[in-house]
Structures are given as structure tokens and as C-alpha cells.
Amino acid sequence: MNPILSFIVVLIGIYGLATSKNIIKSIVCLNITQTAVILVFLNFGAFHGSNIPILIDKVIDMTDPLPQALMITAIVIGAAITALALMLSIKIFHYYGTLDWKELIEREG
Amino acid sequence: MIYEEVITLKTSRILICISRLLYPFMLLFGFYIIINGHTSPGGGFQGGAILATAILITYFIDPDRITNLNLLIKIEKVLFILILVIGSISFFTKNVFFTNFISIESSTTYKKIFLIALNFFIGIKVALGLVTVFSTFIKEGRS
Amino acid sequence: MIKKIALVLMLIAILITFSLTIQESKEYLDCFSKDYFVSKTFRETGSKNIVTGIYLDYRLFDSIFEAGILLVVVSGIIFMSKKDEEVL
Numbered sequence: 164m165n166p167i168l169s170f171i172v173v174l175i176g177i178y179g180l181a182t183s184k185n186i187i188k189s190i191v192c193l194n195i196t197q198t199a200v201i202l203v204f205l206n207f208g209a210f211h212g213s214n215i216p217i218l219i220d221k222v223i224d225m226t227d228p229l230p231q232a233l234m235i236t237a238i239v240i241g242a243a244i245t246a247l248a249l250m251l252s253i254k255i256f257h258y259y260g261t262l263d264w265k266e267l268i269e270r271e272g
Numbered sequence: 273m274i275y276e277e278v279i280t281l282k283t284s285r286i287l288i289c290i291s292r293l294l295y296p297f298m299l300l301f302g303f304y305i306i307i308n309g310h311t312s313p314g315g316g317f318q319g320g321a322i323l324a325t326a327i328l329i330t331y332f333i334d335p336d337r338i339t340n341l342n343l344l345i346k347i348e349k350v351l352f353i354l355i356l357v358i359g360s361i362s363f364f365t366k367n368v369f370f371t372n373f374i375s376i377e378s379s380t381t382y383k384k385i386f387l388i389a390l391n392f393f394i395g396i397k398v399a400l401g402l403v404t405v406f407s408t409f410i411k412e413g414r415s
Numbered sequence: 416m417i418k419k420i421a422l423v424l425m426l427i428a429i430l431i432t433f434s435l436t437i438q439e440s441k442e443y444l445d446c447f448s449k450d451y452f453v454s455k456t457f458r459e460t461g462s463k464n465i466v467t468g469i470y471l472d473y474r475l476f477d478s479i480f481e482a483g484i485l486l487v488v489v490s491g492i493i494f495m496s497k498k499d500e501e502v503l
Contacts, residue, residue: 171430
């Protein structure tokens with residue numbers, strides 16, 4: 164896979180983040196962006212036909228293990244951010260009664 | 273009025289039966305992934321996520337099973353302090369924080385002890401955290 | 416409408432810049448860290464899975480405080496789910 168193809172998915176997520184009108188849609192676009200960034204980083208170390216980084220019998224043709232070890236951190240932090248954003252959106256809905264960005268901005272002043 | 277309909281929603285009996293059948297195998301698979309994290313694909317975080325899904329399937333069997341959230345987060349705090357202590361033992365043996373506390377010349381069979389212990393505690397901690405998050409969302413939806 | 420067209424043009428510019436960077440950086444790629452991990456991870460940490468060897472030994476500082484982040488987020492979610500009267 165090409166890193167440029169994964170980067171196009173990042174840009175799609177950013178476009179959705181900039182144009183979505185609902186908070187839930189914004190959270191979904193945030194998730195798309197985060198997953199695509201992980202894909203970009205994984206594509207840097209990998210090439211076609213490479214093996215997993217585990218020393219079983221063949222040592223040749225291994226992917227780079229460093230991006231994979233760093234992306235575990237990114238996945239857990241992404242899950243944490245999603246949970247926090249969903250809880251905040253629930254609180255906003257209980258307080259204001261709406262989840263639309265424009266109405267929220269108008270009510271806040 | 274929307275919330276009352278959600279409460280009275282019933283799960284089908286086929287789903288409950290299949291969940292009861294599947295629950296011990298999912299627990300076993302999660303523990304297998306955690307314990308064998310140093311020789312095969314997997315590890316603490318991934319196996320912890322599988323364990324969390326296995327525990328959360330009890331919401332299909334009995335929706336009022338998990339009630340005591342304060343106990344869960346207390347166990348999680350104790351486990352986090354335990355992980356910090358295990359990581360800091362190397363200060364007394366090697367004068368460096370956060371590495372393996374067994375010396376670098378010893379054989380690889382002893383070094384596995386550190387990896388297995390840390391994988392196990394991190395796995396249980398991640399599973400408890402995800403269960404607490406999901407249970408809090410369910411409690412928020414019911415209230 | 417004009418805003419969306421400007422946004423799309425901006426994103427296309429970012430994409431072109433990124434692809435040019437990828438093309439140029441291919442000359443400077445090396446496998447130094449990969450060779451080091453493949454040859455020495457099993458002897459130094461005792462783990463056949465190189466990813467586990469990295470995140471539990473070489474970069475343990477990172478993964479321990481990542482677990483700390485999860486703990487803080489769970490505490491924050493429980494705090495936010497409480498009503499105003501229940502907070503101390």
C-alpha cells in the first residue's frame with residue numbers, strides 16, 4: 164500500500180471535521196482521521212510481501228517494528244479521547260437540548 | 273419518554289443462550305493472548321480489550337450484573353501503583369528507572385518473568401478501565 | 416460554497432506537498448533501527464515478539480504513563496457522569 168493513499172483518507176477526515184454540522188459527526192470524523200494517521204505510519208515501515216516482526220524461523224524480510232510499537236500508544240489514546248468526547252456530548256445534550264454546532268454558538272452568545 | 277422504551281427493550285432468548293455458551297471461551301482467549309504476549313502476536317493492551325468484551329457480554333445475560341463501579345476503579349488504581357512499583361525495581365538493581373530488573377547478561381528464560389508479569393497486570397488494568405467506561409455510559413443512558 | 420471550494424483546494428495543496436516530501440525522502444531512508452532490533456531484541460529482553468520487546472523494555476516509560484492516561488480518563492468520565500448534587 165502507498166502512504167499517499169492513506170494520506171488521502173486523512174484529508175477526507177479533515178474535510179468532514181471542517182464541514183460537519185453535528186457533534187456526533189465530528190467525533191466520527193475525528194476517529195477516521197486518527198485511524199488514517201495510524202495507517203500512514205504503518206505504511207512507512209512495510210513493503211509488499213514482508214513478514215510480521217516475530218522471530219519464529221525466518222528473520223529476513225521483516226517489517227519495521229518501531230512504528231507498530233508506537234502506534235499501540237496512539238490506538239489507546241484514541242479510544243480514551245473518543246470516550247471523553249462522547250461523555251461531553253451527552254452532557255451538552257442534557258444541558259442545551261441540542262447537538263447542532265450553529266445553535267450552540269447562537270445560544271452561547 | 274424515549275428512555276423508558278430503551279429500558280423495556282428485551283433481548284431475544286437465542287442471543288442470551290449463545291452469550292452464555294460463548295462467555296468462558298472468550299475469557300480463555302483473552303487470557304491466552306495476554307499470557308503468550310511475548311512469543312506470539314498480542315500483548316497486554318490487545319488482550320485487555322478482548323477481556324473487556326468478554327466481560328461486557330454479561331450485559332446480554334443479566335443487565336444488572338455490574339453495579340459497583342467504585343470497586344472497579346479502586347482495583348484499577350492499585351494495579352497502576354503495582355505497575356509503577358514493578359517498573360521501579362530496576363532502580364535498586366541497575367540504577368536506571370523503567371527497564372528490566374534482571375541483569376542483561378542472565379539467560380532469556382529469567383528475563384521472561386518481567387515481561388509476563390507486566391503484560392498480565394497491564395492487561396487486567398486495561399480490561400477494568402474499558403469495562404468501567406462502558407458501564408458508566410449504560411448507567412448514564414438509563415438515568 | 417466558496418468556503419468549501421477553498422477548503423478542497425487547500426487539502427489538495429497539502430496532498431501535493433506530502434507526496435513531494437515522500438518522493439524526496441526515499442533517498443534518505445535507512446534500516447539502522449530495524450537491523451538493531453532484529454538482531455539484538457531476543458538477547459537483550461528475552462521476547463520473541465519484537466513489538467512487545469520494544470514497548471515493555473526499551474520504551475517502558477511510554478507505556479506505563481499511557482496506562483496512567485487511561486486511568487485519568489476513566490476517572491474523568493465517572494466524575495462527569497455524576498449529577499451536581501453528588502459531587503463533593
